[in-house]
Structure formats: structure tokens, C-alpha cells
Amino acid sequence: MPHVEITWVEGRSPEQKRKIAERVTAVLIEDGKAKRENIHVCFHDVPAANYAEAGVLVADQKRAP
């Protein structure tokens, strides 16, 4: 703890996740005074048809995820 869950539309690379996990962990150490060994970061990738914003599926929107 802290435990971080990031839910987004699939499509990001392992390299993006590697950098985001490192940087989010650093933020929680610096500003949240958490201990590195206790911090978990988990990414939930979901299809564009599984995420809606303002009632509209991302799959139905004309935009990058």
C-alpha cells in the first residue's frame, strides 16, 4: 500500500507502462511519503467498446484512445 489501479483503453506499450509505473511510484514516495516496497501499480487494459465517456463508447468516438 498504496495500491494504484489505472483503467484505460488498451493500446499502450510495455515501455509506456514501465515509465508510468516508475514515475507514479516516485510521486507516491515523494508526495505521499509511502515506502517503495509497499507500492503496487496495476494497469487494466479494456477494449474501446468497454469504456464509455458521457454515455458514448470510446469505440464510437472519432479519436485516439
Added chain:
Amino acid sequence: MPHVEITWVEGRSPEQKRKIAERVTAVLIEDGKAKRENIHVCFHDVPAANYAEAGVLVADQKRAP
């Protein structure tokens, strides 16, 4: 916000998710006084072997998900 997460056994179609996302968003606007642009709805599809009710995996039950 509000953020809605719906976790269920996989098998529903994009069309079902489209309708459910629209209707759940409408409910939150009408009865929750939330603003449309702030509402997120996310579906987590899991295999039938990943969900248990009353201690029994859905995969081991004789029923539609």
C-alpha cells in the same frame, strides 16, 4: 465522476454495452444529478472460470452467464 465499473462474465455484445452505458449514464444524470461529461462507465469482462458466486465458479454452474 461518477465512475461506474461493471464486472461480469464475458459474452455480452458491443450493442448491449452501448445501450447499458447510455441508460446508466441517463440514470446518474436524472437521479444522481451528475453532469454527463463527467460520467465514465467501464465494463470488465472476465472468463466464466474467473467469477464465483456462493463459492462456485460460474464455469462450473449449469447456466447462462
Added chain:
Amino acid sequence: MPHVEITWVEGRSPEQKRKIAERVTAVLIEDGKAKRENIHVCFHDVPAANYAEAGVLVADQKRAP
């Protein structure tokens, strides 16, 4: 299953939650073909200082939750 989690800023009444739970359950029966007895709806109320949109805490925004 389905299991529904609704996370939002605190402030809605039990009556609002009662109506939203009923209506969301009906949507999942009608459009998700789920069985009533398997549907759970859970509300997570969080303080306005615990939710950020576009990087800004709701507590720091000039608006109703």
C-alpha cells in the same frame, strides 16, 4: 454477477441511491440479460478532496459535486 461499483463525491441521499440501484439493476436485467438475484450495486462515497478531474480536485472546483 454483474457487480457494479459507482464511485462519486459524497453528498447523495439514501433515496437517490435506492432509485439508482433499482434502475441500474433493471437496465442490467433488460439489456444485459442478467438475473436479478446475482446483481450487486455498490456506492463508494469519497470526499471532494479525494477526487480529481483533469488534474484538479473537485474540492478546488467551483461546482456542485
Added chain:
Amino acid sequence: MPHVEITWVEGRSPEQKRKIAERVTAVLIEDGKAKRENIHVCFHDVPAANYAEAGVLVADQKRAP
């Protein structure tokens, strides 16, 4: 309710999930005084590149998940 979500790196078998769901359900009945028919257990399997501990992706660690 209770609703249990177990998030881990993918790789466990249906048989492991079957046993864990049964045993976790039994623990909640015995020590949590919950009713069997209300208990849900859900497993979220994520790729090793989607889970970081202490800022390092499991995929980048030299270990079994």
C-alpha cells in the same frame, strides 16, 4: 456482498481458482459471518507487463509471478 476482487498476474489454472474461491468463501462465512449466497469472488488476470511492485514491472523481474 461481500464482494471479493483478486487482481494478480495471469498464469493460475481454473483448478487453482476453483479452490481459492471455495476457501475464501468459507473464510468469509466462518470469520465474516456472511451468507454463502451473497458472496462473490472475482479474479482479474493481468499480463506481467501490467503489474509493477516497488516501481518495477513483474515482467522485468526475474521471478515466477
Added chain:
Amino acid sequence: MPHVEITWVEGRSPEQKRKIAERVTAVLIEDGKAKRENIHVCFHDVPAANYAEAGVLVADQKRAP
């Protein structure tokens, strides 16, 4: 990882949570082949008016949580 989240109606004691956390951790070590130091168990206590089963708030049901 694994990370376990247990969401239920408030009312269980710290002693119940202590026992459940220990036993669930043991189950994940024995049947999930997870390492003790990586296992997190988190309890989300919610009011009876925040949890609905089959469309009915627990607060409106005539039963122990």
C-alpha cells in the same frame, strides 16, 4: 500482487479483519503459489444504504449485514 479487495457492509471488527486477512493470505500462498510479502488485502466498509443486492439496498432488507 496478488491484491485482494473485499467490499462489504460496515460492521465487522478489527479482530474479524485480522483473522480474514491472515487466512486469505494463507490460501493465496498455498493454492495460488504467491509470495507472502507481495500479498495485499484491503477491506472497503460501506454503509448499508450503499450496497444493493437484487436491486434492494441492504438497509431496506430485514437482515444482518
Added chain:
Amino acid sequence: MPHVEITWVEGRSPEQKRKIAERVTAVLIEDGKAKRENIHVCFHDVPAANYAEAGVLVADQKRAP
């Protein structure tokens, strides 16, 4: 989307949450190529008796959360 949930033991200040929300949002824009207006960050504060690491409640450990 992305939606970020950070679960930790209660005790951090609104100022800590303000900074963490800003910095995590910036990380997701820079490294996740997400749009600012779609990013939500939510903090779940739980009591020390509600979070266990390696089977031991934080409340029973001799350490800062």
C-alpha cells in the same frame, strides 16, 4: 479515461492529494498520451485496520502508514 484509483491507509492531507493528482495526471498526459479532460484520479482512504500486507494489518505493524 484513464481512471486512476489510489487505495491507501488514511492520513494524507488534501495538499498531498492535490499534488499527487496533478503529478499523476501529468505523467498520464506525457507518457500515456491521454487527454487531460478525460483523466480521473480517485483516492480511497481506509483505516489502518482495513489494510494488510503479508497477512498483517497495518494497524498491527510498528510503522508510519
